[in-house]
Amino acid sequence: MNQRPNNQLFDAYFTARDMRDVFCDQGRVQAMLDFEAALARAEARVGLIPHSAVASIEAACQARHYDFAALGEAIATAGNSAIPLVKALGKQIAANDVEAERYVHLGATSQDVMDSGLVLQLRRALELIESDLAQLGETLATQAWRYVATPLAGRTWLQHATPVTLGMKIAGWLGAVTRSRQRLRELKPRLLVLQFGGASGTLAALGEQAMPIANALAEELQLTLPEQPWHTQRDRLVEFGAVLGLIAGSLGKFGRDISLLMQTEAAEVFEPAAPGKGGSSTMPHKRNPVGAAVLIGAATRVPGLLSTLFSAMPQEHERSLGLWHAEWETLPEICCLVSGSLQQALLLADGLEVDATRMARNLDLTQGLVLAEAVSIVLAQRVGRDTAHHLLEHCCKRAVAEQRHLRAVLGDEPQVTAQLSDAELDQLLDPAHYLGQAHTWVERAVAEHFALTA
Secondary structure: OOOOOOOOHHHHOOOOOHHHHHHOOOHHHHHHHHHHHHHHHOOOOOOOOHHHHHHHHHHHEEEEEEEOHHHHHHHHHHHHHHHHHHHHHHHHHOOOHHHHHHHOOOOOOHHHHHHHHHHHHHHHHHHHHHHHHHHHHHHHHHHHHEEEEEEEEEOOEEEEEEEEEEEHHHHHHOOOOOOOHHHHHHHHHHHHHOOOOOOOOOHHHHHHHHHHHHHHHHHHOOOOOOOOOOOOHHHHHHHHHHHHHHHHHHHHHHHHHHHHOOOOOOOOOOOOOOOOOOOOOOOOOOOOHHHHHHHHHHHHHHHHHHHHHHOOOOOOOOOHHHHOHHHHOOHHHHHHHHHHHHHHHHHHHHHHHHHHHHHHHHHHHOOOOOHHHHHHHHOOOOOOOOHHHHHHHHHHHHHHHOOOHHHHHHHHHHHHHHHOOOHHHHHHHHHOOOOHHHHHHHHHHHHHHHHOOO
């Protein structure tokens, strides 16, 4: 059967294809059918239904047998996707095995089908995200070492501060990726659990066989059986969404930094070039940060979606009206946006184009002022902190007023030259000698990445 048409114009830009496959109509339907097939196997294992019925049920649990457009129309009346799907499944089975049809969906409720199907989808989504994060971490670790000693201007409040290194900046991006991988690893046991409670969570319809069936079903789906059904306890899903929100935000920081470094006035680091990438419809010279735009866009959109998940948490009693429904497209969309952001981040990280010469030239835009702190600290040890601070402040003002390099002004100042030699001043005004613990931060971030990967 044909899948219902999706709005695909922007999919290739904002969403990874593999993730869209997980959450397309076919992916959603197949996950629910996987639950129904596993339920039949579990109930046959404990003797509730005959083993002879399982093959017919499994054969019908293939998404290709179903008309997604018809299901979509039926959902508008039924109120969820499981009700029309189970009906269609029963008809599909009955066409070949009337006896087997009576054992379909036995003891389950619609939300069991939908939530457990969602968890199966999220397991695949989690695998994709973890794989991309691990690859991104590996690339960033390599790039951090490559540029561990490459100085560039640190910027605070968008103004030049003291020098940092590009490797240190990349290590900052890497650290955020590592922490996200840790969070996903920690939440996985809480997320990948079965939803199976029947009409209102008691599994009363299955009598004494309820727990054996629940355990068998969890085994069939390779999920954990939680302490109880979670029909209206949505913290597991919201926790996952929140971690995805953190990932989106961290990648947005990566994209924001790249876009600022690509600005014409900076021109220090660039996205990888490709034919037709980042052009303008009217300006042939443009090289726009189109990959960074995806990272920033996802970081902007995901918090709003995440707020929907949080808002939908206080669900009524044992089955929610409307709040559960608000989740259905929200968490999948978050997964899709994060997947697209990761795809672009991988391209950016792997193909970074760096202009170290421009970085050095930009560091000197203020004619040595960014290293005033370095001189002040050394001078303070010889003449006192207040005296040194006021002296350097005076010299900096002179350098700006006279449009001279700070090194030249300091060389003309008797109170400075009485304490610092020409060689000392030259070294203090060299950005490469004022990088502090930049190398250590890179080393530590890379070590944490490899410790998690091992």
